[in-house]
Structure formats: structure tokens, C-alpha cells
Amino acid sequence: MKRTLRFITFSCTLLVLLFVFAPAYVFAAGNKEQAVYEPSIQILDSRQRLISLNEPPERIVSLSPNITEILFALGLGDNIVGRTDYCDYPVEASAIPSMGDLFSPSIEMIVASEPSLVILSTLGQSQTIDAIEQTGIPVAFFNEAETLEGTYRLIESVGKITGTYEQALYSTETMRSLVEKIRTIIVGLPKPSVYYVAGFGEWGDFTATGDTFINDLITIAGATNIAENGKNWMFQAELILENDPEIIILPPSWGSTFELTHQQFSTMEPYKHLQAVKNGKIYPFDNGMLERQGPRSALAVLNLAKLFHPSIQWETIE
Amino acid sequence: MTITKRSIILFVVLLLLIVVIALLAMISGPADITINQVVHILFAGPDSSNSELFSSSQHMIIWNLRFPRILSAIVAGCTLAVCGTVFQAVFRNPMADPYVLGISSGAAFSVALAAFFGLIGHVALMWDIPLAAGIGAIGTALLVFALSGGMRRSVTTLLLTGVALNFLLSAAMTLFLYLNRSQLHSIIQWSLGSLATSTWNKLAIMGIISVASTGLIMSFSREMDILLLDEGSAISVGLPLKKVRIILLALSSVATSAIVSFCGIIGFVGLMVPHIIRLVVGPLHKKLLPNAMAGGALMMLCADTISRNALGSTELPVGVVTSLAGAPLFIVMLANYRKGIRK
Numbered sequence: 218m219k220r221t222l223r224f225i226t227f228s229c230t231l232l233v234l235l236f237v238f239a240p241a242y243v244f245a246a247g248n249k250e251q252a253v254y255e256p257s258i259q260i261l262d263s264r265q266r267l268i269s270l271n272e273p274p275e276r277i278v279s280l281s282p283n284i285t286e287i288l289f290a291l292g293l294g295d296n297i298v299g300r301t302d303y304c305d306y307p308v309e310a311s312a313i314p315s316m317g318d319l320f321s322p323s324i325e326m327i328v329a330s331e332p333s334l335v336i337l338s339t340l341g342q343s344q345t346i347d348a349i350e351q352t353g354i355p356v357a358f359f360n361e362a363e364t365l366e367g368t369y370r371l372i373e374s375v376g377k378i379t380g381t382y383e384q385a386l387y388s389t390e391t392m393r394s395l396v397e398k399i400r401t402i403i404v405g406l407p408k409p410s411v412y413y414v415a416g417f418g419e420w421g422d423f424t425a426t427g428d429t430f431i432n433d434l435i436t437i438a439g440a441t442n443i444a445e446n447g448k449n450w451m452f453q454a455e456l457i458l459e460n461d462p463e464i465i466i467l468p469p470s471w472g473s474t475f476e477l478t479h480q481q482f483s484t485m486e487p488y489k490h491l492q493a494v495k496n497g498k499i500y501p502f503d504n505g506m507l508e509r510q511g512p513r514s515a516l517a518v519l520n521l522a523k524l525f526h527p528s529i530q531w532e533t534i535e
Numbered sequence: 536m537t538i539t540k541r542s543i544i545l546f547v548v549l550l551l552l553i554v555v556i557a558l559l560a561m562i563s564g565p566a567d568i569t570i571n572q573v574v575h576i577l578f579a580g581p582d583s584s585n586s587e588l589f590s591s592s593q594h595m596i597i598w599n600l601r602f603p604r605i606l607s608a609i610v611a612g613c614t615l616a617v618c619g620t621v622f623q624a625v626f627r628n629p630m631a632d633p634y635v636l637g638i639s640s641g642a643a644f645s646v647a648l649a650a651f652f653g654l655i656g657h658v659a660l661m662w663d664i665p666l667a668a669g670i671g672a673i674g675t676a677l678l679v680f681a682l683s684g685g686m687r688r689s690v691t692t693l694l695l696t697g698v699a700l701n702f703l704l705s706a707a708m709t710l711f712l713y714l715n716r717s718q719l720h721s722i723i724q725w726s727l728g729s730l731a732t733s734t735w736n737k738l739a740i741m742g743i744i745s746v747a748s749t750g751l752i753m754s755f756s757r758e759m760d761i762l763l764l765d766e767g768s769a770i771s772v773g774l775p776l777k778k779v780r781i782i783l784l785a786l787s788s789v790a791t792s793a794i795v796s797f798c799g800i801i802g803f804v805g806l807m808v809p810h811i812i813r814l815v816v817g818p819l820h821k822k823l824l825p826n827a828m829a830g831g832a833l834m835m836l837c838a839d840t841i842s843r844n845a846l847g848s849t850e851l852p853v854g855v856v857t858s859l860a861g862a863p864l865f866i867v868m869l870a871n872y873r874k875g876i877r878k
Contacts, residue, residue, distance in 0.1 A: 302849070317848040320724045321731055325600050326848050329566035331592045342721055343655065343663050344732035351734045352595045423716070450716045 260378045263360040270355065273380030274334035278316060278327050280345075281338040283509035284359075285310050287372050288336075290388055290512035291381040298330045306505055306513075324348050336375065338510070361510065363430040365396065365437060365518070368510040392515035396437065398534050399522050403439035409525050411440040412462040412493075415450055418485055424452045431507055434514065438521035440464070454487055464524060465493040468504035475501035500524050542822035545815055549829035553609065553836060560605050560840040561597065565848050568593050599735070607733040607741065608839040609832040611794045612804055614745040616812075616831025617752055618787035619805030620824060624759040625780050626694050632806035633791040636697040636784075637675045639800040640704040642792070643726045645671020647711040650718045664725060665737070665796040672792035675700065680784075690780065727852030728801035730839050741797045748790035749828065755783060756820035763818065803858040804831050804838075807865045814872045834861060 258270040278299035279285040285304040288297055294309055299316045314330065316322040320342065327335060327349060335349055335356045346356050359374050361367035369389040376385020413431055416423035425431035426447035435442045443460035444452050467482055469475045479501070483494045493499055502520070506513045523531050562573045572589045576597045579586060584594035618633040626635070634640070649655050649667040683696040712719050758779045761769045769776050794801070808831045809823065816822045835853075838860065842851040 315848055317850070320720055321729065321850045323565045323848040323850065324731060325564050325566045325596050325843075328592050328596050328600060331590070344665075347662075348600075348732040348734055351736070352599045449714055451714075 258378060258380060260357070260374065262357045262374075264358055266358075268334075268355050268357050268378060270334065270378070274332070274378075276330070276332045276334075277379065278330060278332040278335045279304065279337070280316065280319070280322055280335060282306070282505070283371075283511035284336045284338055284375065286509060286511040286513065287375045288379070290372075291376055291379060291384045293379055293381065296379075298332055299327060321345070324352075328352050328354065334378065336378070338371065363428070363510065364433045365514060368430075368514050369393065371510055372512065388512055392512070395515045395534075396518055399438070399518055402529060402534065403522060403526055406439060406526055406529075408439055408441045409463040410443050410460060411435055411464045411466065411525070412443050412457055412460070414465060414467045414482065417482060417488065422452045422454050422457065423450045426450055426452065430510055434507065434518050434521060438518045438525055440521070440525045457491065458487055461492050463493060463496075463498060465491065465499045466502050466521075466524070467499050468502050468507070538817050538819075538822065542816040542826060545812075546826050546829055549826065549833055553829065553833050556833065556836045556840065557605050557609070560608075560836060560843075561601055563840060563844050564596070564601060565843070566593070566596050568596065573597060600733075603735045603738045604730050604733040604839065604843075605836065607730050607738050607798065608835040610738065610742050610745055611730070611798050611801065612808075612831035612833070612835025613828040614749055614790045614794050614831070615801065615805040615835075616808040616827040617749045617824060618791045619831075620809040620820070620827050621752055621759065621783050621787040622805075623809055624762050624820065625783055626690050627763060628694065629810065630806075631694070632802075633787065633794075634701075634800070634802075634805070635694065636679045636788060637700040637704060638672045638788060638791050639795055640701045640708060641675025641678075642668040642672040642795045643722075643800065644704040644708040644711070645674070646725060647708045647715070647722055650722055651711045651715045655718065655721075668799075669792055669796035672795050673789070675704065676788040676792065724852065725799045728799035728854030728857075729842075729850065729852055730798055731843075731850050733797075737797045741793050744793040745790045748786045748793075752783065752786050752790075753824055755779065756824055759783070759820040759824075760818075799852075799854065801835070801854045801857060803854075803861045804834055807861055808834055811865060811868055814868060 257272060258268075260268050262268055275296060276298045277288060277293065277296050279288055279297055280301055282301065282304045285297065285300050286306055288294065289307050289310065294307075297310070297313050300310055300313045301322060302315050302318050304310045304313070304315075314326075316326045316330070322345065324345065332354060335354055336359070337346070337356070338359050338361075346358060349356050357374075357378050359371050361371040361374075369392065372389050372392075373382065373385045376382040376388075413425040413435065415425060424444045424447065425435070425442065426449060427442070427445040428448050429450065432442050432445055436445070443457070443462050465482075467475070467478060470478045470481075479499055482488050483499065488494060506517045506520070519531075519534075522529075561577070562568070562570050568576075568589070572593060575586065575588045576594050579589075579594070581598045584591040586594075615633055619631070622631040622633060622635050623629060625631075645667045646655065646664060648671075649663065655663050655667065679693065679697045679700055682700070683693040712722055758774060761772055761774050762776075762779065766776065791805075809827050812823055812826045812830050816826055834857065838856040839853050841860065842853045842856045845851050845856075
């Protein structure tokens with residue numbers, strides 16, 4: 218009796234399996250068959266996946282703030298049909314509907330906006346990419362080295378896949394020549410020591426360590442980042458005191474203003490003892506411009522160089 | 536009303552509710568699709584997406600996003616509730632849940648470790664997270680078995696080994712998360728549980744594993760009743776106690792691992808659903824298991840529908856919803872039940 222019951226349960230299980238999942242599987246498999254065209258745009262993305270498009274994408278969803286900036290710089294602002302909550306530059310971007318945050322954008326909203334291409338950079342999540350691709354929408358994922366050179370490659374890749382390679386080349390050439398000018402001007406000048414405040418106080422000390430994009434920009438702009446030997450944004454207050462940087466860059470804390478953050482920082486133990494605090498050499502900085510690998514990165518180098526080398530007549534190069 | 540009758544009525548009610556909520560879930564979401572369109576899309580079938588009544592992207596949203604997601608919620612809920620029931624019976628402990636052997640922290644640790652070594656997020660491999668989580672989950676379950684001397688010692692040893700390993704792996708995971716700040720947010724998001732990236736392929740794998748395991752578990756309902764007695768009585772009715780325990784634990788560990796791999800760590804369902812159902816139908820597993828299954832499915836379906844719709848374009852982690860909505864419900868039910876007994 219017991220044996221029969223077990224047999225029945227088991228067979229029922231198998232039946233359920235067959236009826237629920239076989240159609241599902243067939244359906245999923247059938248989805249992959251796509252008509253074959255002669256694609257006009259082909260590019261390998263950072264996953265070494267070949268992205269093929271028949272024509273330049275008319276409707277683009279950008280899932281990274283720096284991609285949004287690049288698309289606008291390439292004159293594709295009107296083609297963006299979706300962005301993330303953090304895509305706040307240029308101001309025109311805020312008129313585009315948001316698909317959610319960087320980590321869990323709404324896949325449903327992305328599909329509903331009927332994009333011909335989805336582009337994202339470093340913060341991409343493989344599971345999200347997979348789910349979008351399952352619906353047949355091509356996804357390009359560009360994960361370039363976190364350096365200025367990587368930024369040029371990123372802009373050029375975005376140019377290639379959107380059919381605006383000429384503009385992209387022009388854009389990176391302009392950036393390159395600006396950075397080259399800055400380099401020749403600051404060559405031989407003394408390098409001030411710099412500390413970039415990514416977090417401080419009760420939450421712990423975090424900074425742009427040697428493995429970050431910001432470190433690359435600081436170095437190119439002719440300063441020494443006191444955390445260049447650190448890794449993974451981690452640092453310790455002790456080391457800030459020991460190195461006692463000449464210049465401190467302090468982006469406003471999240472949801473706060475520079476004045477408020479500055480006041481907190483310069484009255485707090487142990488930071489108030491730093492020479493930069495005493496000499497008033499704490500500067501605000503647009504952290505969007507500094508953090509994002511995009512068209513404003515060369516400008517970020519220029520603005521940093523202005524802080525690091527105030528004796529130079531910078532007006533001449535602009 | 537007899538318990539049997541009550542159990543059947545509850546099961547039917549739960550099934551009806553599942554169907555109703557599933558239909559509700561089908562018509563709600565951040566994308567604008569009317570009920571009328573949903574009906575047409577569903578009747579059009581998965582393949583024909585050409586119609587004047589709906590766009591092909593709407594067809595895609597219903598058939599490729601909402602449909603697999605709703606089924607995934609049902610499968611995950613069923614499985615977690617059944618596994619919770621099994622762990623509570625095997626350990627004879629009301630605090631036991633599917634993660635008591637360290638499966639969840641093992642999976643989370645494995646994902647954090649893989650992320651630390653750069654294997655997550657920017658590799659060609661698309662199944663990175665499920666694979667890492669699955670290896671961590673199954674590996675941890677095996678480790679707990681090995682460390683506690685298999686089944687030769689008591690279940691308490693097994694339970695305590697699991698608890699200890701849970702702490703160890705959680706600490707190790709936190710360490711790797713801390714060392715890898717750039718992916719902190721993504722991993723925490725994963726560990727809170729989400730069905731957002733459900734696809735038919737994932738559902739097929741997860742479904743086959745969990746339906747097979749839960750189906751087999753169901754056939755052990757009589758043995759699970761006996762496990763709740765003391766060991767002497769269990770042996771005296773001729774039950775191969777150790778063998779049954781091992782089979783049940785292995786089956787539910789595999790099923791839980793499958794869910795954790797694809798959906799992250801969804802708390803509360805596996806712990807509380809069996810208790811809620813037990814309040815109504817009593818402790819006999821023949822009645823408890825099917826109802827727990829339906830109850831778990833219903834709860835997950837509700838929680839996932841809330842998590843998709845509560846914040847517009849941003850999703851709430853489903854694990855947060857299950858606990859936030861489920862715990863008060865459970866407390867109220869528990870209080871009412873006690874009142875009923877006193878009367």
C-alpha cells in the first residue's frame with residue numbers, strides 16, 4: 218500500500234515536471250532562433266560577445282551615468298529612451314524616463330521602452346544582462362580599464378556601436394590634446410601631496426586608492442596621491458596624519474552641501490590637525506566629473522591641475 | 536469540522552488564491568499594459584507577437600518577464616516551505632528553517648569570494664552568480680555533514696555544527712565584502728533575494744530540481760510524522776531512522792540550494808509558513824506538506840508582486856518584503872490561536 222502510494226506520488230511528480238517545464242523549455246529554446254541579416258555594425262564587447270546591429274540604434278537605454286554622458290557628447294541625446302536614477306548630467310538627461318537604480322533596474326521598463334540597444338559600463342550585473350538578452354534586445358557591456366586611456370577606448374567603442382565613430386574620435390582627440398597641453402605645462406613643477414576624501418568620520422576612512430580612476434586623474438594632473446599604494450578604497454586615519462597632505466579634495470557627502478561637509482571635516486578629530494585644514498587648502502569638486510569615465514574626464518584633469526598648480530596662468534590654454 | 540475536511544478546504548482556498556494573485560501579478564507592473572491586452576497576449580500564445588491590440592514588447596514583457604517570474608515565485612515558495620517543514624521535523628525544532636545547515640551563508644560566502652577574485656560581473660560566463668551560489672550551498676551542506684560525523688552522531692550535533700558554520704561563513708563573507716567595496720552593493724542586493732532576473736531557462740533548471748525533490752519528500756510524510764516522536768518509539772515501529780533522516784536532509788538541501796542559487800536568500804517563508812499552516816491543519820505531514828506548499832507559493836507570489844510594484848521602477852528586495860509583511864501576520868495568527876485555546 219505504502220509502496221503504491223509512493224509510486225503514485227513519484228509518477229505525479231514526473232508528470233508535473235513534464236507538463237510545466239517541457240513547454241517552458243521548448244519556448245525558451247525557440248526564442249533563440251533569430252532571422253539572419255547582414256549586420257552593418259559589429260563589435261566585440263567586454264564579454265567578448267559579438268554585438269551585431271543592422272543599423273545605428275535608434276532607441277538606446279543607458280544603464281550607466283558615464284554612458285549617458287558619452288551618448289550626449291556624441292550627439293545622441295535624443296536617441297536615449299531610458300537612463301538610471303543616477304544619470305544627472307547633462308541636465309537634459311533628467312527629462313528621460315528612469316529605469317531604476319544601477320543595481321536593479323526594472324527589466325520590464327527597459328523592455329517596455331523598446332530599445333534597439335542597451336549599453337552599460339562597469340557596474341553591470343551579469344544576471345540583469347542575461348535577463349534583458351533573453352528578451353532578444355542586444356546588450357553591449359563595456360568594462361574598460363579605470364584609466365584615462367581606458368576612457369578613450371570606452372568613448373570610441375560607444376561611438377562604434379552607435380554609428381558615431383567619427384564624432385567619438387574627434388571627441389577623444391580633443392581630450393587627448395587638452396591633456397597633452399596640461400602635461401607639457403606642468404612638467405618639472407613640484408608635485409603637491411593630495412588626499413581625496415571618499416568617506417570620513419564614523420563611517421570609516423575611504424579614499425581613491427591607487428587602483429581607482431580618480432588616482433589616475435590626480436597623477437596625470439601633476440600631484441602625488443598619498444593613498445596611491447592603497448587598494449579597494451580603504452585607508453586609515455593614522456596614515457592621513459602621517460602623510461599630512463598639502464591639499465585635500467572633499468566632495469560633498471551624499472545628500473549634503475560642500476559647506477556643511479567642510480565644516481564637519483575641519484572640526485572633527487583627527488582631521489582638524491591636518492595642515493591642509495589649517496591652511497584652508499580643502500577644495501570641493503564635482504565628484505560626478507571626477508568619478509565617471511566619460512567626456513568630462515579631460516576637463517577633470519584640467520580642474521585638478523588648476524588646484525595643484527595655482528601659479529600657472531591657466532587661462533591661456535582654454 | 537474534522538481536520539481532514541479543514542485541510543482539504545484550506546488547500547482548495549489556497550489554490551484559488553494562488554490563481555487569483557497570479558492573474559493580478561500578470562496585470563500589474565511598472566510597464567503599462569491593460570487587462571484587456573494581457574488577456575489577448577495570453578491567448579495569443581508565446582510565439583505570435585503580431586497583433587494590432589498589443590506591441591511586441593508588451594508581448595515580450597508578459598511572456599518572457601512576468602510569466603517566468605510568477606512561476607519562479609511559485610516554485611521558490613513551495614520549495615522553501617516544504618524544506619522548512621522537513622528541517623523542523625528532522626531536527627524536532629520549531630526554530631529550524633531551510634538555511635539552518637548553513638546553505639544560505641555558504642552560498643553568500645561563495646558569491647562574495649568569487650566576486651573578490653573578479654569572477655562575477657565581468658566575465659563571459661552568464662551563469663556566474665547561480666553557479667557560485669550553488670557550489671557554495673551544496674559544498675556547505677556536505678561540509679556540515681562531514682564535520683558532524685555524518686549521521687553517526689545525534690541530530691543536535693548536526694544542528695549545532697550548522698549553526699557554527701553559519702557564523703563562520705557569515706563572518707568570512709563580510710570580510711570579503713569589506714575587502715571588495717566596489718561590489719558591496721551588488722552582493723548585498725543579491726543576498727536579500729530577488730526574482731527580478733528570472734528567465735525560462737533558469738526556471739526550467741530550478742523547477743526540475745525542486746519539483747523532483749519536493750515530490751520525493753512528499754512521499755515520506757508518514758516517516759516524518761514518526762520522526763516527531765521520540766527516538767525509541769520511532770525505532771520500535773521499525774523505521775530506519777538514520778536512513779530516512781539522511782534522505783530527507785539530502786533532498787531538502789538540494790532543493791534549497793537550487794532556490795538560493797537562482798533567487799538569492801529569501802528569508803521567513805521556510806521558517807514561518809509551516810507554523811502558520813500547522814496552526815490550521817495540525818502536525819500530520821500528509822495534510823501539512825501540501826498545504827505548506829500552497830501557502831509558501833501564495834506568500835512568495837504576494838511578496839514578489841509587492842516588491843515589483845511598491846517603488847515604481849526600482850524593485851524592493853523580496854526577502855525584505857516576506858519578513859516585513861509576514862512576521863506581523865504570523866504574530867497576529869499566533870496570538871489569536873492562543874486565545875482560541877484558552878477559551
